[in-house]
Amino acid sequence: MDFSIENKIDLDNNLDKHLKTRKLKNTIFHLLLLLTIAFSIIMLALLLLQVLSTGLKYLDWDFITSMPSRFPEKAGILSALVGSIWTIGLTALIALPLGVGTAIYLEEYINKKTLFNKILLINISNLSGVPSIVYGMLGLAVFVRLFEFERSILSGALTMALLILPTIIVSSQEAIKSVPNSLKEGSYALGMTKWQTITGVVLPYSLPGILTGSILAISRAMGEAAPLIMVGAAGFIGFLPDGPMDSFTVLPIQIYNWTSRPQAEFQNIAAAGIIVLMLLLLSANAVAIILRNKYQNRMD
Numbered sequence: 001m002d003f004s005i006e007n008k009i010d011l012d013n014n015l016d017k018h019l020k021t022r023k024l025k026n027t028i029f030h031l032l033l034l035l036t037i038a039f040s041i042i043m044l045a046l047l048l049l050q051v052l053s054t055g056l057k058y059l060d061w062d063f064i065t066s067m068p069s070r071f072p073e074k075a076g077i078l079s080a081l082v083g084s085i086w087t088i089g090l091t092a093l094i095a096l097p098l099g100v101g102t103a104i105y106l107e108e109y110i111n112k113k114t115l116f117n118k119i120l121l122i123n124i125s126n127l128s129g130v131p132s133i134v135y136g137m138l139g140l141a142v143f144v145r146l147f148e149f150e151r152s153i154l155s156g157a158l159t160m161a162l163l164i165l166p167t168i169i170v171s172s173q174e175a176i177k178s179v180p181n182s183l184k185e186g187s188y189a190l191g192m193t194k195w196q197t198i199t200g201v202v203l204p205y206s207l208p209g210i211l212t213g214s215i216l217a218i219s220r221a222m223g224e225a226a227p228l229i230m231v232g233a234a235g236f237i238g239f240l241p242d243g244p245m246d247s248f249t250v251l252p253i254q255i256y257n258w259t260s261r262p263q264a265e266f267q268n269i270a271a272a273g274i275i276v277l278m279l280l281l282l283s284a285n286a287v288a289i290i291l292r293n294k295y296q297n298r299m300d
Contacts, residue, residue, distance in 0.1 A: 055271030063272055067238050068254065072265030077273050079237040080254035083153070084222065084280060086241055087250055090157030091164070091221050096214060098161070099168030100203075103210075106169075107176045108198060128166040135163045136230025144231055151232025154244040159227050164217035171213020175206035211292040215285050222281050225252035251277040 066076025110117050139159030149155040179202050187197040203210075225233075228250055235257040237249040251273060258270035 051271045051274050054268055055275045058269050058272040059275055063269070064276065068236055072263060072269055075269055077251070077254060077276055079240055080249050080251045081276060081280070082240050083237065083248035084250040086153050086244070086248065087156050087160065088218060088222055088284070090153060090244060091160040092218055094157060095161035095164050095168055095217070099165050100172050100210060102169050103172030103176055104198060107173055108194070108202070124166050124169055128170065132163055132224050133226045133230065135159055136227030138162065139227060139231045150245070151247060152245045153241055153248045155231045156228050156233055156248065157244070159231050160221045160224065163224065163227060164221050167217040167220070168213055171216070172206070172210045175209025175213070176202060178209060179205045208292045211288050215288040219281055219285060222284065223252055223277070225250070225256055228253060251280070
């Protein structure tokens with residue numbers, strides 16, 4: 001009996017030591033995470049402060065409405081801004097319907113137990129980690145040369161659509177999975193067809209999640225330069241594109257072009273270009289967030 005009591009005391013002591021060790025490790029891990037987050041936020045704040053302090057004095061209406069120039073005092077960002085709007089707009093029009101449609105097919109129609117479905121899901125997940133330059137090489141081989149779209153806005157938009165498709169598909173799948181089965185069953189019980197259930201129940205309920213993934217995907221596309229360089233986005237365009245088959249440049253490439261110049265004035269207007277890119281990015285995200293919140297409130 002005494003032996004059992006001693007064993008129990010030893011077990012309790014060991015358990016207390018183990019719990020204290022786990023709590024200590026947990027506290028240390030949390031502190032490391034907090035320090036990492038704080039360091040990242042501080043670095044981001046310093047970077048933004050430097051960009052704003054340098055670029056705000058060069059950011060005016062003439063800078064936005066002027067074409068690029070070899071003279072920094074005359075250089076503007078209009079052609080790159082219009083090119084970015086064209087490219088991102090076409091990318092969204094191509095990628096969003098295709099990505100959401102693929103997610104609906106994978107979640108609502110395909111037999112999930114088949115080998116084809118498993119291979120497809122693995123490939124979609126792997127494509128999310130492919131470097132963007134590889135998509136640029138693919139766009140150059142397929143859209144520029146094979147389909148002969150030349151070095152146009154359409155080639156760039158199709159390439160960027162391929163880049164963001166995996167993100168849209170995966171996020172849309174997760175959003176569709178979150179729809180309760182009871183809602184679907186209730187729709188079927190009322191005599192709705194499968195397509196009517198998808199368009200009337202599944203999509204409205206999952207739309208906030210779909211838009212969240214789409215925001216992240218389009219934000220990534222807006223800041224990419226490497227794929228567009230591969231498909232022929234120019235570093236200098238002195239005219240505005242009139243259609244999807246015209247030559248183009250985008251804000252990241254124009255900013256990179258300015259930062260590669262040795263003159264300090266070009267470094268300063270590059271900071272102003274970064275501010276314009278951030279404003280465009282925040283504006284696009286704001287529109288998507290407003291739409292997401294609108295549908296979320298409607299579902300609530």
